[in-house]
Amino acid sequence: MKFLEDRIIKDGVVRAGNVLKVDCFLNHQMDISLFQEMAAEWKKRFADKKINKILTIEASGIAIACIAATAFDNCPVVFAKKTESLNVDGPVYSSKVTSFTKKRTYDVFVSRKYLNPGDRVLIVDDFLAVGSALNGLIDIVEQSGATVAGLGIAIEKGFQGGGDSLRAKGFQLESLAIVEKLDAENNTIEFRKE
């Protein structure tokens, strides 16, 4: 997991308000080779979990989830949508999510057709802070009767507590980099020690 920490130190930029900008390789411009390394690491950590589906949330989770799927036998990827669309009809599972960066609350939903009781779901996303998006996705999987087989996150902000709260509930959460401190003034980043 050291490779992602190294990349964050090389290309990440710390901004005031505990903002870590990684849009040059993670969530605006995207480094596909890096995503393949992340996928291989999750495959190793969830090897025995019999994962048959990956769930993520639009927009920046989609890229990571799709490359992750190539390490899990090209299993189907489903992404939760943030607004009602004319193109989704029929019954949905939905939950409420508050965005840390955008400071607003919205409904997220997944068509009921794409989550079923037999499914063993790996939930994937780029960031985990307080855990609102991840808890919304877990809620949706549990509504469907499917099993949350694991949680795969690129960058966890450990100091915001969402990750440890999920670990305490018994979920296998595998964050590939856990940031413990961001210092905007000196542009320094401290990671959690193993």
Next chain:
Amino acid sequence: MKFLEDRIIKDGVVRAGNVLKVDCFLNHQMDISLFQEMAAEWKKRFADKKINKILTIEASGIAIACIAATAFDNCPVVFAKKTESLNVDGPVYSSKVTSFTKKRTYDVFVSRKYLNPGDRVLIVDDFLAVGSALNGLIDIVEQSGATVAGLGIAIEKGFQGGGDSLRAKGFQLESLAIVEKLDAENNTIEFRKE
């Protein structure tokens, strides 16, 4: 390109108002193996184009673009964003896009850092109808001084004219399925003959 037509006939659903629902394999649940076939087909058609970057637009274009990149030496993928985000700063290239399905107009933007005059850009998206999103992305690439090396679309609605208008302007547009007629009453789909 026949494989995508076959899949549309097998799993697509036609709805009133010229809506073709393909959310079970293309834009809600996503079939990664199918996307790999699409990527290989684009690689064949754009083999001599020296593509070094792929540009798409959130949300459903991202998945196809990322898998496409694996066929183009894992080149970087950039996605245009639809709303201002606190996490994108600095100067951007922007354009206006009207969504056919959502019936609204919004601004799309790309950070200037991620498009440069030397770039040879393949623009990828899931759908092409009147061409508003695609024209917005072309506008953004041209603002940056980069070259539009090709346009790769999964499903073109040929009867809505956006694709032929771009071909007339000299762009190499490679749509993997071109729908000419949708009949909601009988759930039938006619494709353009070669």
